[in-house]
Amino acid sequence: MKRFQPRTMKNFVQRAGAARHSLVILFLFLYPLAAFAHKRGGEAIGFASGFEHPISGLDHILAMVAVGMWGAQLGAPAMWVLPVVFPMVMALGGMMGLMGIKLPGIELCIALSALALGFAVFREARPKLWIAAIIVGFFAIAHGHAHGTELPLGASGVLYSIGFVIATGLLHALGIGIGLIHRWPAGRIALRFAGAIVAMGGVFFLWKAISGEAA
Amino acid sequence: MRMPRPRLILFWLTLAITLIVAPSAQAHLVNTGFGPFYDGLTHLFVTPEDLLPVIALALLAGLRGPRFGRSVLLALPAAWLVGSTAGVLLAPQLTLPALEIILTIGLGALLAADRPLPLAFVVSLAILLGLLHGILNGSELANRPSSGEMVAVGVTVGLFVSVSLLAGQASSMRVRWARVAVRVAGSWIAAIGLLMLGWATHGTA
Numbered sequence: 001m002k003r004f005q006p007r008t009m010k011n012f013v014q015r016a017g018a019a020r021h022s023l024v025i026l027f028l029f030l031y032p033l034a035a036f037a038h039k040r041g042g043e044a045i046g047f048a049s050g051f052e053h054p055i056s057g058l059d060h061i062l063a064m065v066a067v068g069m070w071g072a073q074l075g076a077p078a079m080w081v082l083p084v085v086f087p088m089v090m091a092l093g094g095m096m097g098l099m100g101i102k103l104p105g106i107e108l109c110i111a112l113s114a115l116a117l118g119f120a121v122f123r124e125a126r127p128k129l130w131i132a133a134i135i136v137g138f139f140a141i142a143h144g145h146a147h148g149t150e151l152p153l154g155a156s157g158v159l160y161s162i163g164f165v166i167a168t169g170l171l172h173a174l175g176i177g178i179g180l181i182h183r184w185p186a187g188r189i190a191l192r193f194a195g196a197i198v199a200m201g202g203v204f205f206l207w208k209a210i211s212g213e214a215a
Numbered sequence: 216m217r218m219p220r221p222r223l224i225l226f227w228l229t230l231a232i233t234l235i236v237a238p239s240a241q242a243h244l245v246n247t248g249f250g251p252f253y254d255g256l257t258h259l260f261v262t263p264e265d266l267l268p269v270i271a272l273a274l275l276a277g278l279r280g281p282r283f284g285r286s287v288l289l290a291l292p293a294a295w296l297v298g299s300t301a302g303v304l305l306a307p308q309l310t311l312p313a314l315e316i317i318l319t320i321g322l323g324a325l326l327a328a329d330r331p332l333p334l335a336f337v338v339s340l341a342i343l344l345g346l347l348h349g350i351l352n353g354s355e356l357a358n359r360p361s362s363g364e365m366v367a368v369g370v371t372v373g374l375f376v377s378v379s380l381l382a383g384q385a386s387s388m389r390v391r392w393a394r395v396a397v398r399v400a401g402s403w404i405a406a407i408g409l410l411m412l413g414w415a416t417h418g419t420a
Contacts, residue, residue, distance in 0.1 A: 080395040084327050084402045091406035091413075098413030148413060157414030158263050161407045169403055 050163025053147060054171060059110050059205045060143060064168060066117035066198045067136055068175020073121060073182050073191060078129055082136055083172045087165055089137045090144035094164075097148020106149075107209040109142035115202025121179075121195025251362045255369020258352070259377060264315065265348050266377075271322035271404045272344055273378040274397050276337055277385025278326070283334060284382035287341045292374045294345025295352075299367040302353015312415055315351075318344060320408035326401025329394070 054060055071082040096103065116135065119125075127135075151160065178194065181187030259266050269291070276287035322340065325332070352370060356363035388394055 080392075080399070084395075084398050087399075087402050087406035088324070088327065088409065091409035095409045095413035098410070099416050148410075151414075157411055158407070161410035161414070162263060164410065165403045165406045168406075169399065 046157070046159035047163040050160035051167045053150070053164055054167040058201070059114055060147075061171060062114040062198050062201045062205075063110065063117055063139060063143060064171035065175035065178065066114065066121060066195070067139075068172040068177070069121050069179040069191065069194065069198075070117055070125075070132070070136075070175075071172075072176045072179025073124060074126060074129075074132065078132055079176065079179075081129065081133065083169065083176065085133060086136060086140050086172065087168055089140040090147075090168065091161075091165065093141035093144025093146075094148035094151075095144075096141075097145040098151060099148075101145075103142070103145050106142050106146050107212065108206070109139065110146055111202055111205035111209040113139035113142060113202070115199050115206055118195045118198030118200070118202050122192050122199055123195075124192065251365035252369040255366035255371075256373045258366070258370050259373045264319075265352075267404050267407060268315075268319045268322050268344055268348070269374065269377060270381060271319065271326050271401060272337075272341060273381035274385045274400065275322060275326045275332075276341075276378075277382035277388075278329060278394065278397060279332060279334075279337065281386045283337050284378075284386050286334060286338050288375065288378050288382060290338050290341040291345045291378055292371045294342040295349040295374055296345075296367060296371045298346040298349020298351075299353035299356065299370065300349075301346075302350040302355075303357045303363050303367070305350075305354075313412070315347065316408050316411045316415060318347065320405050320412065323401045323403070323405030323408055327398050327405055329398050329401075 054064065067082055067086055071079045074082075117139070120135075147164065179191060182191045259269065272287060272291065273284075276283040318340075322344070353363075353367065356366055385397055388397070
């Protein structure tokens with residue numbers, strides 16, 4: 001039988017406390033992965049360089065943050081489906097890149113991703129969840145593949161991958177955090193403005209990619 | 216809820232093949248300087264290859280409820296200890312890193328999906344994970360000059376504490392976003408596994 005719990009402030013505080021403890025314990029379990037004291041054959045370097053990789057290119061950053069912003073704008077369930085699906089699909093692209101599987105027009109797709117996702121945020125586009133998932137998944141493959149082909153040889157694969165995925169996830173979280181401002185009227189306008197900036201960044205990178213391909 | 220018989224047979228067949236084609240040592244045992252027990256106790260926390268699937272399985276069991284958590288809490292450390300003992304005695308030298316990675320991907324994906332699963336299936340996964348990684352640890356312990364048994368006991372204790380903390384926390388979560396956060400952790404573990412698989416097969420295509 002389900003126990004009745006009135007929605008009181010005390011209950012809310014107790015629940016929030018339990019959730020906070022859960023996160024602290026989860027963090028404590030994940031933190032030792034970056035144990036720099038136990039450097040075995042460059043693994044600490046593997047984690048650091050893996051963490052650095054997704055945040056070293058502005059085109060990647062814009063797209064990752066835009067995914068989070070769009071997810072937050074779409075609301076539940078997209079807000080949590082996209083961050084759950086995106087890392088796996090992106091890693092699939094990364095795996096293909098690592099395996100040496102060639103995909104055409106990756107740089108164009110990456111530039112197009114910032115433009116498309118930024119435009120979606122600017123327009124407050126609300127497609128069906130599966131359409132949004134396909135759009136995001138398509139761009140996730142492109143970003144993952146680009147990362148996969150750029151990964152340095154000789155680094156520790158495990159810790160590099162951990163750093164890489166954590167950094168990508170944190171960029172999404174940042175995007176979701178920014179996207180939550182859409183709950184307020186002024187925030188909604190500000191979010192659309194941010195989407196326009198991302199889209200303009202996408203235009204710049206698209207121009208660069210096209211001129212690079214032409215050259 | 217019982218697992219269908221053909222699927223159960225297939226699962227145990229896979230497990231038997233896994234044990235026959237015993238993998239070689241991939242994990243590394245860290246020397247803490249505090250003795251073999253503490254070397255074992257800290258092993259899990261400095262070996263991401265071992266820790267990631269354990270996190271995924273413990274959280275998966277916790278999400279499915281206290282009954283699942285309790286079963287995995289007993290099955291995983293026990294299987295790991297049995298596997299370590301078998302590894303010390305047999306010291307197999309074959310390599311099968313892909314199975315470890317595929318298991319990590321599978322556990323992460325199951326956690327991310329957060330779908331109802333039969334108890335027998337989750338316990339079987341715990342036994343498979345424990346035996347596989349236990350054999351890996353044990354085969355490395357066989358080449359170690361110090362007391363391998365105490366290291367194995369240390370690993371088992373560390374495992375027991377880790378699973379009880381993680382599964383306990385996951386099973387007691389009530390707020391929706393905390394459950395989503397755990398699912399995201401599962402997707403991250405699966406993503407790490409996919410990249411590890413890419414590393415393992417680097418430039419093969």
